[in-house]
Amino acid sequence: MSDGSFLRVRAIAKKEIVEFSRDWRTIIAIIVIPLLMFPLLFILFPVLLESEAAELDALELSIVVQTDGMPENLAENLSLSGMNYTVELLPNLTHLSEPGLDIERVRGSSTDAILRIESNEDVWGYAIIHMSTSERSNEARSRILNVLSEWEDSEIRERIEQGGMDVNTTLDPLRWDGEIAAGDVATSGEQSGMILSMFIPLVLAIWTYSSAIQPSIDMTAGERERGTLEALLSLPCTRMELLLGKWLAVASITGVGVLLQIFGLLFAIGYLASSNFIGVPQLSIVSISLIIVSIMLFAIMVVAFELALAMRSHSVKEAGSILAPALMLILFPALFTQLINLDGIEGFWFAIPVVNILLALRELLMNRVITEHVIIWAISSVVYASLAAYYASRQFNREDIVTSLS
Amino acid sequence: MPKSLLSIQEVSKNFDEIEALHEINLEIYSGEIVGLVGSNGAGKTTLLRLMAGVYKPSKGSVNLSNGESVTTMRHELGVVPESTGLYSRLTAWENIRYHSRMHGIPDKVSWARTEKFAELLDMKESLSRHTKGFSRGMRQKTALLRALAHGPNILLLDEPTAGLDITSARTVRAMVRQLRDEGGTVVYSTHQLAEAQQVCDRIVIMHNGEIRADGSPAKLLSDTDTESLEEAYVSLTLDQARTRQEDNDKESAFSGWWRRLSTPRTPATTREVMEDE
Numbered sequence: 001m002s003d004g005s006f007l008r009v010r011a012i013a014k015k016e017i018v019e020f021s022r023d024w025r026t027i028i029a030i031i032v033i034p035l036l037m038f039p040l041l042f043i044l045f046p047v048l049l050e051s052e053a054a055e056l057d058a059l060e061l062s063i064v065v066q067t068d069g070m071p072e073n074l075a076e077n078l079s080l081s082g083m084n085y086t087v088e089l090l091p092n093l094t095h096l097s098e099p100g101l102d103i104e105r106v107r108g109s110s111t112d113a114i115l116r117i118e119s120n121e122d123v124w125g126y127a128i129i130h131m132s133t134s135e136r137s138n139e140a141r142s143r144i145l146n147v148l149s150e151w152e153d154s155e156i157r158e159r160i161e162q163g164g165m166d167v168n169t170t171l172d173p174l175r176w177d178g179e180i181a182a183g184d185v186a187t188s189g190e191q192s193g194m195i196l197s198m199f200i201p202l203v204l205a206i207w208t209y210s211s212a213i214q215p216s217i218d219m220t221a222g223e224r225e226r227g228t229l230e231a232l233l234s235l236p237c238t239r240m241e242l243l244l245g246k247w248l249a250v251a252s253i254t255g256v257g258v259l260l261q262i263f264g265l266l267f268a269i270g271y272l273a274s275s276n277f278i279g280v281p282q283l284s285i286v287s288i289s290l291i292i293v294s295i296m297l298f299a300i301m302v303v304a305f306e307l308a309l310a311m312r313s314h315s316v317k318e319a320g321s322i323l324a325p326a327l328m329l330i331l332f333p334a335l336f337t338q339l340i341n342l343d344g345i346e347g348f349w350f351a352i353p354v355v356n357i358l359l360a361l362r363e364l365l366m367n368r369v370i371t372e373h374v375i376i377w378a379i380s381s382v383v384y385a386s387l388a389a390y391y392a393s394r395q396f397n398r399e400d401i402v403t404s405l406s
Numbered sequence: 407m408p409k410s411l412l413s414i415q416e417v418s419k420n421f422d423e424i425e426a427l428h429e430i431n432l433e434i435y436s437g438e439i440v441g442l443v444g445s446n447g448a449g450k451t452t453l454l455r456l457m458a459g460v461y462k463p464s465k466g467s468v469n470l471s472n473g474e475s476v477t478t479m480r481h482e483l484g485v486v487p488e489s490t491g492l493y494s495r496l497t498a499w500e501n502i503r504y505h506s507r508m509h510g511i512p513d514k515v516s517w518a519r520t521e522k523f524a525e526l527l528d529m530k531e532s533l534s535r536h537t538k539g540f541s542r543g544m545r546q547k548t549a550l551l552r553a554l555a556h557g558p559n560i561l562l563l564d565e566p567t568a569g570l571d572i573t574s575a576r577t578v579r580a581m582v583r584q585l586r587d588e589g590g591t592v593v594y595s596t597h598q599l600a601e602a603q604q605v606c607d608r609i610v611i612m613h614n615g616e617i618r619a620d621g622s623p624a625k626l627l628s629d630t631d632t633e634s635l636e637e638a639y640v641s642l643t644l645d646q647a648r649t650r651q652e653d654n655d656k657e658s659a660f661s662g663w664w665r666r667l668s669t670p671r672t673p674a675t676t677r678e679v680m681e682d683e
Contacts, residue, residue, distance in 0.1 A: 004510055007507070007510070008507075008508055008510075011504065011507045011508055012508075015493075015496070015500075015504050018496070018500075019493055019495045019496055022495040022496075023495065226489075226491075226494075227487070227488075227489025227490070227491055228489070228491040228492065228493060229491070230455070230460060230485075230487040230489060230491055231485060231486075231487050231489075231490070231491030231505070231549070231552075232491065233458075233460045234458040234459065234460050234480060234483065234485040234487070234562075235480060235505060235508040235509065236479075236480035236481050236508065236509060236510075237508055399460075399461055399462070400421075402455065402460050402461075
């Protein structure tokens with residue numbers, strides 16, 4: 001590339017980035033959302049769940065127990081579970097689970113749930129009438145089930161003892177000896193890599209594609225719609241320089257978004273690691289370098305492909321209606337890739353578009369550098385990225401891109 | 407004899423089956439204002455785009471005086487398209503600087519030229535403003551400044567006064583004449599005969615992709631034996647004008663079928679209109 005050509009490509013990329021970043025909504029979409037997404041998901045979301053659970057625990061619930069004679073220790077346990085209950089006689093029903101006339105009492109919230117329990121010689125029959133769409137009713141059902149489970153345990157132990165058998169050996173004849181985690185030869189770093197490999201490639205692929213949509217459209221179909229392309233095409237720059245400049249701008253914007261998202265993810269992982277939820281993955285320098293190379297190749301392909309599709313479109317609306325559904329081309333392979341077993345995987349998987357990079361990321365996050373696989377995904381990715389770039393250059397060379405709907 | 411700056415020889419331009427321009431021969435000489443006059447669809451914009459190197463001719467050549475194709479010598483040209491093509495999130499000066507940098511002109515050189523012409527167009531105070539809020543006239547003036555900032559030999563203007571108020575149109579026309587007086591060369595497309603007569607040294611009448619006449623206003627009158635340019639124009643363009651060719655974008659068979667299917671039939675009678683209501 002000559003000096004003049006380099007300067008023009010740089011001028012195009014710089015102008016595109018400056019213009020794009022002058023829209024505050026873009027800054028939010030590119031910087032704030034990627035940065036906050038994972039911390040919100042991994043830190044704030046569990047905190048919210050905990051506070052919701054605590055709120056539910058504090059609820060005072062009222063239930064009705066319909067029985068022909070409730071066991072004494074069950075009544076005690078019910079009293080201790082934070083539920084007020086009234087006892088009624090069992091209605092005459094074929095099965096206890098038929099709501100019968102009680103349907104309106106639960107639906108109308110006059111009671112949170114109804115426990116029906118009857119003795120049948122050595123076996124007790126029970127049913128809980130509740131409404132699954134009500135949080136109070138669900139909570140009441142959950143607490144009743146806990147109480148019943150505890151009562152059932154004590155009943156089992158009592159009956160085993162009455163039969164003259166040892167409770168522990170009867171209920172637990174097979175036991176793990178020692179610490180369960182001690183039997184796993186994988187290091188905590190490898191385990192973390194395994195967990196992260198289940199979702200990081202997916203998130204990276206989807207985010208790379210989706211964060212490139214808006215700038216790709218703005219810089220191609222947007223220019224076409226606004227009528228700015230004709231003036232640009234009359235400048236002394238080649239269509240290839242134009243494509244390169246725009247590609248550089250979109251890739252930079254997308255790269256910033258993805259990097260910030262990874263930063264947010266690492267922050268969240270660091271937070272979770274401090275609470276022993278997940279460890280930090282152990283990656284070699286080679287793995288880290290190959291991860292960067294694979295993401296770059298993927299970005300080259302995706303951005304070129306999106307620029308080409310957007311350039312074909314006459315308007316922002318048309319480009320949006322093509323690029324948004326095209327996300328499926330990334331989403332389905334990405335989801336499918338999560339199901340592929342990496343142990344003994346055949347080499348051809350690493351030559352399939354999109355799947356190859358996602359599998360590579362999965363392997364590398366587990367610190368597995370298999371030369372044969374690396375060669376296949378690197379060569380195939382270079383081929384796909386080149387094909388995407390060639391397709392994009394063909395679109396940029398079309399004469400009709402100068403015409404706009406306006 | 408003035409020097410030829412741009413030579414268009416035997417140029418035809420096809421868009422698929424449609425011939426937008428047919429065997430055009432035209433020489434643009436140094437220091438003249440050439441008006442391309444014609445109705446919508448005559449081929450003015452297509453010809454300007456060929457001159458600007460945006461389109462490639464299907465047949466023939468568009469070369470500069472040194473024999474080089476315009477596509478390799480675009481810095482010789484300053485182009486103002488009909489849409490002006492300004493970026494709304496950039497200031498007027500940033501728009502101008504962007505194009506100048508693409509021409510390889512240092513910022514201080516383009517600033518000096520911009521400042522000089524901005525004074526003439528009363529745009530100096532607006533150079534630091536974002537073009538988003540600009541009126542049509544201000545946009546046109548900014549596009550003109552942008553086209554002049556790198557010091558082109560030929561200025562190509564596509565309908566530069568379309569949609570402008572009277573004052574802005576006068577300013578633009580005065581600017582064009584001043585450029586000519588300073589030795590510049592301008593190709594000026596318009597569908598207003600009166601404007602062409604007022605501004606241009608030479609008028610090229612285009613119709614259905616062909617050049618029907620080329621000469622000074624006086625020559626056109628004598629050649630057509632008419633008393634006004636309007637009469638001359640009418641006598642030269644008696645056959646029915648076609649619609650704009652570039653707008654006939656390619657549409658896939660499925661897109662066409664779906665568009666027709668989802669478009670209700672236009673009512674033919676008042677009764678049908680009332681029934682639709």
